[in-house]
Amino acid sequence: MLHFRTQGCNGSAVKYSPFFDNRLAISSSANYGLVGNGRLWILELTPNGIQPMKDFTTQDCLYDLAWSELHENQVLTASGDGSIKLFDCTANDFPIQNWKEHGREVFSVNWNLVTKDRFCSSSWDGTVRVWSPHRQQSLLTLPTHSCTYSAAFSPHSPDLISCVSSDSYVRLFDLRTPASASNHLVAQIPIHAAPTVPAIPGQPGIIPPAAPPAEALTHDWNKYRSTVLATAGVDRAIRTFDIRAPQQGPLATMIGHEYAVRKLAWSPHLSDVLLSASYDMTCRVWTDQSNIGLGNGNMDLMRSGPAGPSVGMELGRMGRHSEFVTGVDWCLFGNEGWCASVGWDENLYVWDVRGVMS
Known part of the structure; x- marks a missing residue:
C-alpha cells in the first residue's frame, strides 16, 4: 500500500490519468471544504513512492475533478465559487481556462468518453450544464430543480447524461430528443420508491414498502452493461438500476456502510464489481452478483421479482483512513484491482483491492 500526505488539505476526489498508468490527480480543500482555499495535486507513482509533480492553489474549495480526454496534461476542477477551471500540468500556476455560469457550488465534473470535446458539470443551483473546452459559454443547461451532487455522461453513448440529487431521483437526459418543455428529460427514477411487483396468478399482490427518501450523493455507470447504473x-445503501425498466425498482441492493456513501466507482475490469467510499471511514468492494451462474452481462438473473431486488455482497474493506473517505478510483492499467482513495484525513492511499478481499 502506497501513501501520500496532502499536507494542510482535505481530499475531496481522486482520479487516475487515462493516459499514464503512474499519474494521479487529487482535488482538495482547506478546512474540510467549508471555507478557504483549494488545491489541485498532480502526483506520480515512482520506484521511490508517490511524488508530487505539480500543484495548483485556488481561491475557493475544490470538490471534484476530471482528466481531459483530449489532452494528456489537462485537468478540470469543480469549485465552491461556482466556477470550473482547466489546468495544464505543463503551464504555470494558473488555470488556462475558466468558466463561471453556475449560481452556487459546482459539485461534480465529468468528461464525455465518447464525444471527447464535451464535458458536463452539476451544481447546488439545481442545474446540469454541458460544455465544450473550445467555448467560453455553456452549450446547454438541464434543470433538475434540486441540489445536484453528481452528473455523468454514459460511457456507452455520447448523448446520455445521468444525475442524482437531493430529492432522491436519478434523472436521465437524452440530448438527441427535442428540447421542448422537458429539456431532454427522458426518465426520472425515484431511488427510494417501492418497485412495481406484478401479482402472481392465484395469489394476492405484494407491494413492498418504500424506503424513506434520502439525498443521493453519488452514482456511476457500469462499464460493461450499458443500461445499468449504481x-x-x-441512507447508506447502494442500489443498482436498469434504465430500461425504471418502474421495476432496484436490480440489486448492497447494505453494510454505517454512514453515508460519498463515492461509487464501477470496476473497469469486471462487470459485477464496484468500489464505495463512505463517511464511516472505509472503502468497500462489492459484487452485485450479476455474474453468478449465467455469466457477465446477463440481466435476467438481476431482475427483481416478488421477493424484491437481489442482494449484493461485500467482498472486503479497507479501513486505513481516519476520517471521512470522499473519493475512490480504479487504475485503468495493469492487473485488475489497483485503486486509490482520499479522505478528510489528508491522506491518499494506493492499494490493491485483492489484498482486502476475503
Missing part, C-alpha cells in the same frame, strides 16, 4: 447516498 446510486448511493445518505
Whole structure:
C-alpha cells in the first residue's frame, strides 16, 4: 500500500490519468471544504513512492475533478465559487481556462468518453450544464430543480447524461430528443420508491414498502452493461438500476456502510464489481452478483421479482483512513484491482483491492 500526505488539505476526489498508468490527480480543500482555499495535486507513482509533480492553489474549495480526454496534461476542477477551471500540468500556476455560469457550488465534473470535446458539470443551483473546452459559454443547461451532487455522461453513448440529487431521483437526459418543455428529460427514477411487483396468478399482490427518501450523493455507470447504473447516498445503501425498466425498482441492493456513501466507482475490469467510499471511514468492494451462474452481462438473473431486488455482497474493506473517505478510483492499467482513495484525513492511499478481499 502506497501513501501520500496532502499536507494542510482535505481530499475531496481522486482520479487516475487515462493516459499514464503512474499519474494521479487529487482535488482538495482547506478546512474540510467549508471555507478557504483549494488545491489541485498532480502526483506520480515512482520506484521511490508517490511524488508530487505539480500543484495548483485556488481561491475557493475544490470538490471534484476530471482528466481531459483530449489532452494528456489537462485537468478540470469543480469549485465552491461556482466556477470550473482547466489546468495544464505543463503551464504555470494558473488555470488556462475558466468558466463561471453556475449560481452556487459546482459539485461534480465529468468528461464525455465518447464525444471527447464535451464535458458536463452539476451544481447546488439545481442545474446540469454541458460544455465544450473550445467555448467560453455553456452549450446547454438541464434543470433538475434540486441540489445536484453528481452528473455523468454514459460511457456507452455520447448523448446520455445521468444525475442524482437531493430529492432522491436519478434523472436521465437524452440530448438527441427535442428540447421542448422537458429539456431532454427522458426518465426520472425515484431511488427510494417501492418497485412495481406484478401479482402472481392465484395469489394476492405484494407491494413492498418504500424506503424513506434520502439525498443521493453519488452514482456511476457500469462499464460493461450499458443500461445499468449504481446510486448511493445518505441512507447508506447502494442500489443498482436498469434504465430500461425504471418502474421495476432496484436490480440489486448492497447494505453494510454505517454512514453515508460519498463515492461509487464501477470496476473497469469486471462487470459485477464496484468500489464505495463512505463517511464511516472505509472503502468497500462489492459484487452485485450479476455474474453468478449465467455469466457477465446477463440481466435476467438481476431482475427483481416478488421477493424484491437481489442482494449484493461485500467482498472486503479497507479501513486505513481516519476520517471521512470522499473519493475512490480504479487504475485503468495493469492487473485488475489497483485503486486509490482520499479522505478528510489528508491522506491518499494506493492499494490493491485483492489484498482486502476475503
